[in-house]
Amino acid sequence: MDRLPRWADVALVPFVSLTLAAIISALVIVAIGQDPWEAITVMVQGSVMNAYGWGYTLYYATSFIFTGLAVTVAFHAGLFNIGGEGQAQLGGLGVALTLLFIPWPHWTIALVAASLGAALFGAAWAAIPAYLQAKRGSHIVITTIMFNYIAASLMIFMLVDVLRPPGKMDPATANFPPATHLPSFNEIPGLNLIFTSGVPANVTFFIALAMAVVVWLLLWRTRLGYQIRAFGKSEPAARYAGINPTKIIMIAMLISGGLAGLMAINNVMGEAERLLGNSASGAGFIGIAVALMGRNHPIGVVLAALLFGFLFQGGAELGLWTKIPIELRTVVQGLVILFTGALDMMVRMLLVRIFALFRTSRLEAA
């Protein structure tokens, strides 16, 4: 098969995939008797046309950057980590345990400690599937799926039977101490001139951006990243080069799980300020779509996370102001994964044909 020019590979393929997903989404909206134009207008209005909308869009995007990076790191090691959801929930548990039982004097210190707790718990939840993959050859996709469900059960148990304050009915922890409150955008000097009313987006957004840079440095500037990428491309070649497969699988999955876990400082510490059931609310899965659309590159992941942030906030607005159910965003999510992930080959074949057509017509013209 002919190869595509680099610009087409980097920009055109995702764009075409996305366009296909958008067209089908529009058709779905038409099929349920609604107006796609109205839908996109409401979505844009509610998510990016004012500071309040941006406050939500960026809040969601923050979570998606973390989970998208998590999937990305594992992907580069040739591992498909579907367990981001469970790892993010465990990250939430890590945050809760750190913040509930130690009296932190200031949010900055609490943030450092909670980040460690979140990453540690997320990584720990990825460790068992990683170990089973490395040592026993158990397929990581299946084990991480199983661990999502085990995590869900564990969280219900922790919230109902262990962490629920006496006398409370809802399965959730007590509120975290006020000292651990993370500044939202409306509380950050400078930003509060733009964000005048309360928004959930908080300082974690900047940590997410920093992590994108860190992941980029890790993958393309360090020996470890080099080894991760080499191992992901070819396991036999990695063995030839003296790269230890067990070590790479473990480290890549621990980093991946840690990143997914870190998401909890955004939603658990930054927004809810207590641990609720189903805390990750699907963000772990959206990480898959974000990573696929972002072509497993941190810049792509940030852009895709912003797009999904928009989709999430816009989707919520749809649920409020139109007759289109909020579940439309799940449909779009599925379509994006389908076209950018599974049907990648189809889009490429399509583009190669079109390019070949152009080439021959140019030859004929010449």
Place this chain on the structure above:
Amino acid sequence: MADPAYAIELKGISKAFGPVQANRDINIAVPKGTIHGIIGENGAGKSTLMSILYGFYKADAGQIFVNGQLTPIPDSQSAIRAGIGMVFQHFKLVQNFSVLENIILGAEDGQMLNSSLSKARKELERLARDYELEVDPDALIEDLSVGHQQRVEILKALYRQADILILDEPTGVLTPDEADHLFRILKGLKDQGKTVILITHKLREIMEATDNVSVMRRGTMVATVKTAETSPEQLAELMVGRKVLLEVQKGAARPGEVVLSVKDLRVRDEHRVERLKGVSFEIRAGEILGIAGVAGNGQSELLAALGGMQVATGSVTLKGAVLPLSGAGSDGQSRRSAGIAHVPEDRHHHGLILDFTAWENVAFGYFNDPRYQKSRLFMDNDAIRADTERKMAKFDIRPPIPTLAAKSFSGGNQQKIVVAREMEQNPALLLIGQPTRGVDIGAIEFIHNQIIALRDAGAAILLVSVELDEIMSLSDRIAVMFDGRIMGFRDPETTDERELGLLMAGVAGKEAA
């Protein structure tokens, strides 16, 4: 209309894979009831031609006649219907199926299995009697030896009532005993009126087993002769074309002290089968030890064990220091820091990451090299790129673009990237496997000269190649491997291809050892 005396007649067959012309205007006629050999070097287009005949690929041009009838073969089903059976080099068997199940697969009678199975069982007994093809019909394939698995493949074809049987490099994986048995089977088939096409790159087999032989070179058919009227020398010349001057300009070796000492090296594969059965040798500084042998006789395992890719037992010392053969310190990184460079036999699976750029591949295996580090944390990618440019210039790698993906280079240039990377380490010991496989003539000469230069600079070199010419012209000493053992050492000045060939076949082993 074609002559019905021919079982197979191909006219003007051409096939290209992208820019590579695998077959060019091939004409061949195979008389009925004969064993017809097709010989040629690796990559001469033999397998492609036979895959076309079996409907696995579609030819770009040309016609196929079976028993004088024009017979289009768009898929394997049509080939089977035309009475053609194929035994592939890599068997197409279902490992956890029984022999019987494999044999009826795709040739069942009706929707139910029971009747098919009992019919096949009877038929199998008959075939076993007629052709010396005994095999337990209820055994699972994974429990059978390679020789028996091959019998199953032949039985599969015969069960489908093939009159024309194609065998692609059938002896590559067989022991000499098994190979002899195979040739008896083929003779038996011929006596029953079947036509056999034998594809091989081994002259001995052609001379031994065939009635006629066609020679292929670089995608074209250069000659078809009666085996009785030709000689191995003539065939060899036809195979390589004008007697290629593969003479390498090299001075006499000046061996120094012992660099590598290997004693009783043993390797077991993942099925616990011993592949290397106690190999011992020494290589001195400034010396090339060439390992000759038919592929699959333990050479790959030898390289893998020394290169840190496979666990082994025995003892190996490098300049007097013991190299661990399992556990900590036995991996490729430890080997490299001990001063061993390794050009692996298979550059696509081991030597390169094809999706990586050329400069990333230049650091492959040497990512811990201090020259490539900017700080404790970060690699110095600019330094690697600069080093790559230097290596590309020195080894004439084209195009000289460090940021191009390895897969975009030609075979010869890919190999040069690997060779440049490994040789430029100035290793105490260079392991080099199949240095010129799939490499064009110009690059072959270049790589050979580099190997000699490295020897003259004082490195010890272990050269593994299935190309006897290469072994003869480069080595200072030759060791011949057969069935996981070294059959003997020879001096290239005093030995000849005939003697080496015998050792490679394991024939003169006892006397030679």
Place this chain on the structure above:
Amino acid sequence: MDYATLLQLLDSTLRLATPLLLACLAGLYSERSGVFDIGLEGKMLVAAMCAGAVAFYTGSAWLGALAGIGGSLIFALIHGVTSITFRGNQLIAGVALNFLASGLTVLTAQALFGQGGRTPPLTGAARFGELTLPFAEALRPVPLIGPLYAEVISGHSVLVYMAFAIVALTWWVLYRTRYGLRLRAVGENPAAVDTAGVSVAGLRFSAVMVTGVLCGLAGAYMATALQAGFGKEMTAGRGYIALAALIFAKWRPVQAMWACLLFGFFQALATRPDIVEGIVRVKVPVSFIEALPYILTVIVLAGFIGKAIPPRAGGEPYVKER
């Protein structure tokens, strides 16, 4: 625990095991052919919605089941085109289909009925009724066996009996027919099938379609037999438990039945924590019982109870080698 309680438990085990079993057998066909399917969940969900909606409109559970199969088949077709024709990543395709199903079912149900993504409750012939097997009442007085027959074996919807019949049918197809031989072969070594002159893509497509049909039945059972109508996310991870059961059974039909009965039993137990507490005399969290199938599957995957080796060619699109 008294006998009557045990019978109750077994009765609901059977009810709860049925959708698992149908989905598990569905997965068996696809995965045996070499196409990994983590999209069982999505296909079931789509089928449940289609079945619920059509059963409501037509008042016929059977037409509902047909619609369920149809909906599931469309998803199976997408999975086939993606992973066989375009050689896409089978696992990613499965994930995508699950999300698509999750969203589309609610959107459609909401558009049709406007009841928050549910179908209206089904009554009468729109649901599969309970079949009383012959002599159920007559045999009831027989000690032990009688109540077992009357309470547990008898009194289920026709789909329950179909599910168990399909176990036998699948065993027979897999090990006694030409199709089964080819199916098992194509999942182990597609090149062997291809060189034998049989279409790899054709076989795989057929298997993926069978998967669609059986997932359709599983979903229809959820909406029109186990419950009275479709509800948002009503499959609640059953597709994944079925997948777990398939691994647990090492891709074999009869073992799949036992695995699904075991996992169904866990689900039944999870609804009766009092029974568990009565037996082990410690308070066992319900969530632990719910997690048991997943924990067991991980243990099996880790190879601690015999190694679960998937079909060798599974997950890999077939490309002719040069």
